[in-house]
Structure formats: structure tokens, C-alpha cells
Amino acid sequence: MKKSSEKLPSRKLRSLETRKKLLAAGREQFIESGFHKTTIAQIIKKANTGYGTAYVHFKGKDDLLMQLMEEVMDRFYEIAELPFKPQSKQEAYDIIEKQASLFLEMANEERSMMQVFEEAIRLSDDVNRKWKDTRERFIKRIAQDIAYSQAHGLARTDVDHHLVARGWFFANEMYLWEIVKNEYGFTVEEIAHNLTAVYTGGIYG
Template sequence: MDMPSDHMTTRKLRSLQTREKLLAAGRDIFIEYGFQKTTISQIIKKANTGYGTAYVHFKGKDEILIQLMEEVMGRFYEIAELPFRPESRQEAYQMIEKQAGLFLEMANEERPMMQVIEEAIRLSEDVNRKWKEIRERFINQIAQDIAYSQKNGLARTDVDNYLVARGWFFANEMYLWEIVKNELGFTVHQIAHNLTAIYTGGLYQ
């Protein structure tokens, strides 16, 4: 009875190791060549695994990129899902500015991979679709935070929390991509401060 179980555990471990090797190789190759110029063959070769084995895990480079994108965005989710229970407008402002700063700073830290993701969103329908799903998750989290503030008398109630959340996320996303492209001469702190001042000035009157 033990042998089949042990055998399955070993096979599963080996399978997980192969998957991780493919993802690590994919990250390196994507960063080196960009999304468009990367091929699945390059990734498989760097991972030192067989084609048949590789295709058990991923159908192509798009799937590998999507998995890498989810892992990167997981770090952004941790910021978006920080507890948000302010007791005053000032506390809400401070928490929102901190979140915005952490979110944009993460774009700095993950710039090489985010550059690949930005390219892939433009070139791959599957990646673009996944990005839209990711975007909605952020927006829904923001909408919940706004609803909390509205319920507790901190934010205006004459506006729709979901629509405001979309506007706030898109503003942050715009600056995120500009940071990723290294196109701005402003610090993350300056961007976060100005964004938050305008956003909270309208919502937390």
C-alpha cells in the first residue's frame, strides 16, 4: 500500500520541480529577449527538459507568461488587500497614500518583468484577457474599501463605489506603466502624494 503512495509523491514532486524549472527559465528568457522574440524552444532548452514533458505543463509561451504574471501580481495583491478600516478622513488619506506608494514602488522593483508583461498585453489576446481579470480583482477590492468608508460616514455617498474604484485604479495603472517604461522624472512619493490628494479630495469631503 505504501509503495504506490510513495511513488505518486515522488512523481508529483518531480512534476512540480519541472514546472518550477520551466517558470524560472521562462522568466530569464522573457527578460532577456522580450515577449515577442521569446520562443517556447528557448525556454525548454534553458530548463533542460524534454518537449513532451514541457507541454504537459504549458501549451506555449503565453501560458508560461500568464503564470509568471499571476505570481508577480500576487505581490501587488498583497498591497491592495492590506486591512482598510480607517476611523477618520485623515487616517483614510494616510492609508491610501501608503498603499498607492507601495503599489507604484512595486512597479519599480518588478520593472524587468513588468516590461515583458506590458509588451505581452499588447501582443497576446490570452495575456490581455488575463490582465483584464487581474484589473477587475483590484477594482473590486478598491470598491469594497470605498463602500466601507461610505458606510462609516467618511466618504461621499452620492457616488458609485465601483465607478470611483475604476477611476482610481486606472489612474494608478497609468502611472504604473509610465514607471515601468521609465518615462517619468518624478519620484514614486511625488506621484503617490499628488494622486492621493486629488482622489481623496473628491471622495472624502
């Protein structure tokens, strides 16, 4: 007879598969019905799992959505983490414009899910806090890039890199939500170019 510890890997694997099924079902249901109208019961039914099993993984639909948000925003964060070691102001400009363009293109690509996030941020205190934490993560990373440019004589040193980072992220976030809501009349490339020109003109000019 096998010891129970020897069965743990297969149980863990089944648990991971169940979690994936719930997340996939949640994504599908949220996109189909929106955040407010989606219920955890609908997600459980779509995932073909039991209530008890589902609540082992998630406290409710807010918790499940926050996990989906984390997965999507990790893709955005990969853009923020692109290597930033410019040797000239022009190189800094090129990297920043590329990041801005990729960031906004990702918003367009993930529009359906981002629409759900936008609704949830307005309706759920937990999701709203999650978004604020996510925002601060991006701002911290941007501030590091600005500090690098300041330390290497590329950017102005008479400005606070934390404050500038907040301004840069909020400008991008504004256009992100306009893209998500389909309320913009310009291409992503045009938005990224103009945003970058204004931003770099101020800090690198």
C-alpha cells in the same frame, strides 16, 4: 515491491520542481529577449527539460507568461489587501497614500518583468484577457474599501463606489506603465502623494 501509489509523492515533487524550473527559465528568457522574440523552445532548453514534459505543464509561452504574471500580480494584490478599517478621514488618507506608494514602488521593483507583460498584453489576446481579469480583481477590492468608508460616514455617498474604484485604479495603472517604461520625471513618493491628494479630496472632502 512498492505500490505505484506510494511513489506518487516523489513523482509529484519532481513535477513541481520541473514546473519551477520552467517558470524560472521563462522569466529569465522573457527578460533577456522580450515576449515576441522568446520561444518555448528557448525556455525548454534553458530549463533543461524535455518538450513533452514542458507541455504537460504549459500549453505554450503565452500560458507560461500568464502564470508568471499571476505570481507577480499576487504580490501587487497583497498591497491592495492591506487592512482598511480607518476611523477617520486622515487615517483613510494615510492608508491610501501608503498603498499607492507601495503599488508604484512594486512596479519599479518589477520593471523588467512588467516590461515583458506590457509587450505581451499588446501582442497576445490571451495575455490581454488575463490582464483585464487582473484589473477587475483590483477594482473589486478597491470598491470594497470605498463602500466601507461610505458606510462609516467617511466618504461621500452620492457617488458610485464601483465607478470611483475604476477611476482610482486606472489613474494608478497609467503611472504604473509610465514607471515601467521609465517615462516619468517624478519620484514615486511625489506621484503617490499627488494622486492620493486628488482622489481623497474628491471622495473624502
